[in-house]
Amino acid sequence: MRIKSKIVSNTKIGSDLWRLKLDAGKSIKARPGQFINLLISESYQPLLRRPFSIYDAYGKYVEIVYKVIGCGTRLLSEKKKGDVLDFMGPLGNSYLDHMTGSKSPIVLIGGGTGAASVFFLAKYLKSKKIKFTFIQGAKCRDQMVARAEFKKLGCAFATDDGSMGNKGFASDVLKDVLKDDSIIFTCGPKPMFKAIKAVADTKNFVKVFASFEEYMGCGIGACVSCVLEIKTGDTTEYKRVCKDGTIFDLNDVEF
Amino acid sequence: MKTNNKINTKVNIGSLELKNPVMTASGTFGYGLEFEEYMDLNSIGAIIVKGLAIKPVKGNKTPRLVETTAGIINAIGLQNIGVDAFLKDKLPKLKKYKTPIIANIYGTSVEEYIEVAHMLEGTDVAAVEVNISCPNVKKGGLAFAADRVAIKGILDGVKRVYKKPVIMKLSPNVGPLEELARFCEDSGADSLSLINTLVGMKIDIEKKKPCIANIYGGLSGPAIKPVALAFVHKVSKAVKIPLIGIGGIMNWCDAVEFMMAGATAVEIGTANFREPDASEKTAKGIVGYMKKNNIKDIKTIIGSLNC
Numbered sequence: 021m022r023i024k025s026k027i028v029s030n031t032k033i034g035s036d037l038w039r040l041k042l043d044a045g046k047s048i049k050a051r052p053g054q055f056i057n058l059l060i061s062e063s064y065q066p067l068l069r070r071p072f073s074i075y076d077a078y079g080k081y082v083e084i085v086y087k088v089i090g091c092g093t094r095l096l097s098e099k100k101k102g103d104v105l106d107f108m109g110p111l112g113n114s115y116l117d118h119m120t121g122s123k124s125p126i127v128l129i130g131g132g133t134g135a136a137s138v139f140f141l142a143k144y145l146k147s148k149k150i151k152f153t154f155i156q157g158a159k160c161r162d163q164m165v166a167r168a169e170f171k172k173l174g175c176a177f178a179t180d181d182g183s184m185g186n187k188g189f190a191s192d193v194l195k196d197v198l199k200d201d202s203i204i205f206t207c208g209p210k211p212m213f214k215a216i217k218a219v220a221d222t223k224n225f226v227k228v229f230a231s232f233e234e235y236m237g238c239g240i241g242a243c244v245s246c247v248l249e250i251k252t253g254d255t256t257e258y259k260r261v262c263k264d265g266t267i268f269d270l271n272d273v274e275f
Numbered sequence: 276m277k278t279n280n281k282i283n284t285k286v287n288i289g290s291l292e293l294k295n296p297v298m299t300a301s302g303t304f305g306y307g308l309e310f311e312e313y314m315d316l317n318s319i320g321a322i323i324v325k326g327l328a329i330k331p332v333k334g335n336k337t338p339r340l341v342e343t344t345a346g347i348i349n350a351i352g353l354q355n356i357g358v359d360a361f362l363k364d365k366l367p368k369l370k371k372y373k374t375p376i377i378a379n380i381y382g383t384s385v386e387e388y389i390e391v392a393h394m395l396e397g398t399d400v401a402a403v404e405v406n407i408s409c410p411n412v413k414k415g416g417l418a419f420a421a422d423r424v425a426i427k428g429i430l431d432g433v434k435r436v437y438k439k440p441v442i443m444k445l446s447p448n449v450g451p452l453e454e455l456a457r458f459c460e461d462s463g464a465d466s467l468s469l470i471n472t473l474v475g476m477k478i479d480i481e482k483k484k485p486c487i488a489n490i491y492g493g494l495s496g497p498a499i500k501p502v503a504l505a506f507v508h509k510v511s512k513a514v515k516i517p518l519i520g521i522g523g524i525m526n527w528c529d530a531v532e533f534m535m536a537g538a539t540a541v542e543i544g545t546a547n548f549r550e551p552d553a554s555e556k557t558a559k560g561i562v563g564y565m566k567k568n569n570i571k572d573i574k575t576i577i578g579s580l581n582c
């Protein structure tokens with residue numbers, strides 16, 4: 021879908037961290053793990069759309085949480101209530117596509133702004149009364165995505181500087197809670213995925229599904245720029261994160 | 276788009292008649308189907324699909340694409356599913372549209388180009404666009420862009436095995452194109468499309484590394500439009516065969532500029548990433564322009580520049 025949405029609110033929620041609520045004008049059927057591709061500028065600076073994970077979606081509303089890191093996100097943070105924003109989406113696959121329906125313990129791990137994507141899943145699981153463990157990591161307290169809402173969901177926190185929750189990484193918390201046979205859903209930076217995989221490998225039959233955030237050209241599978249090297253049999257193949265992902269079995273990904 | 280009976284938007288690329296001059300540029304429109312949801316694929320003159328090779332191509336290492344000022348640099352490395360998979364899985368699904376499908380083709384040797392064209396003969400593909408100008412692959416790409424022996428070999432061979440129009444896609448990276456364009460015309464090309472991307476680069480100063488894995492990539496988007504326009508204008512003075520203008524076309528105004536400079540048709544590339552219906556809007560915008568200026572036949576715009 022391509023939608024001309026209206027900004028309901030665009031609020032600062034931490035250092036360089038913002039939360040944007042959009043009114044899409046009609047019901048959006050988004051699934052946890054999906055993203056939208058936002059056209060931020062009327063001019064050609066920036067030229068491309070910018071992808072963001074869906075933090076929440078209900079009725080005709082879609083929310084994202086974003087960090088200001090460059091020209092596009094800076095421009096986005098200057099947008100006001102009532103401004104019109106064109107987005108494409110929901111795009112990509114969902115964590116739910118990888119839910120086996122088995123009784124495996126579920127662990128959710130969000131790192132940095134990746135927590136936004138995992139939060140949507142946590143909210144969904146809670147609504148279905150499915151139990152899960154939730155860990156969120158960030159550099160510091162001020163970079164933690166929506167602290168209050170995560171607390172409500174019973175989240176454990178880890179910060180690099182110890183300003184909130186455990187001092188250290190989300191993967192350190194994982195070490196203490198991970199059980200055999202678990203299924204992990206995660207979104208965040210690649211080094212965090214590596215650390216999670218290392219912990220997962222110390223247990224038996226743990227599956228890790230990770231949502232990747234590769235740099236995107238089109239967001240709809242047309243340009244083949246956002247690819248990851250995925251194992252297929254004895255060889256590897258470049259698959260598109262925007263269309264074949266964003267969520268892949270971490271065991272299949274060469275990174 | 277309905278052809279208004281008072282307004283003629285049809286143009287010809289060799290024996291191929293297009294209902295309007297707007298096409299999609301190879302590599303920016305996937306295999307067409309990716310855009311079904313976002314526009315009316317019947318509204319444009321033709322769909323040009325991603326460059327096809329004999330066999331699937333894996334493509335370059337990542338990162339493959341980065342944004343620059345009013346443009347993007349890409350080095351995809353021609354990752355594609357190969358001709359067989361295209362004919363089997365994609366082309367049948369495109370059949371429900373009335374829009375002609377043009378295959379962009381690519382090989383690592385003269386023989387491979389000819390073989391790809393041979394595989395497309397007798398299919399529903401309406402024309403081939405021969406990519407001798409990709410800056411992002413070692414063999415076949417830029418190496419062929421100015422190699423007259425190779426170009427003649429490709430054109431002779433492709434024309435022999437493929438009966439529909441053959442478009443040669445030219446690179447701006449090999450210097451002035453007038454003579455090369457004339458050479459292609461003399462060697463039997465039905466049409467020329469220009470320009471492919473300009474070799475460019477971007478550096479991440481924190482990491483002291485190039486922003487794309489291939490180091491260099493092809494620059495496209497609004498940033499290259501003035502350069503592309505000058506190439507089209509110059510080449511239009513040198514040849515008689517129809518030209519297809521490409522480079523930074525974002526809307527109908529840009530398209531009209533290219534047509535005034537001498538292009539019979541245009542291709543929309545990078546704009547598709549911003550506005551997935553950029554090509555449809557461009558086609559409609561041209562009609563609006565014609566109505567406003569009381570232009571009955573689109574052909575009168577071609578090369579109408581006063582200078």
Ligand SMILES: Cc1cc2nc3c(=O)[nH]c(=O)nc-3n(C[C@H](O)[C@H](O)[C@H](O)COP(=O)(O)OP(=O)(O)OC[C@H]3O[C@@H](n4cnc5c(N)ncnc54)[C@H](O)[C@@H]3O)c2cc1C
Binds near residue numbers: 072133134234
């Ligand atoms: C599927 C997906 C979901 C995302 N979800 C979120 C989200 O929920 N919240 C959030 O804050 N961000 C998210 N991102 C990242 C977000 O898209 C980028 O931060 C944004 O595009 C940056 O735009 P900019 O113009 O501000 O920065 P730019 O000026 O374009 O870039 C600033 C710097 O960041 C680098 N950069 C930009 N985008 C990426 C990328 N995708 N990967 C690696 N490096 C990059 C650039 O190379 C440059 O060095 C997501 C990305 C993807 C692909």
Ligand SMILES: Cc1cc2nc3c(=O)[nH]c(=O)nc-3n(C[C@H](O)[C@H](O)[C@H](O)COP(=O)(O)O)c2cc1C
Binds near residue numbers: 406
């Ligand atoms: C991501 C990407 C992939 C491309 N792939 C091809 C290709 O496979 N074959 C080809 O002939 N040109 C390819 N091109 C070049 C375009 O077709 C076009 O010539 C160029 O982008 C300039 O037009 P634009 O400025 O409108 O994008 C590609 C361009 C981009 C941006």
Ligand code: FES
Binds near residue numbers: 237243244246
């Ligand atoms: S961003 Fe274009 S294929 Fe994924």
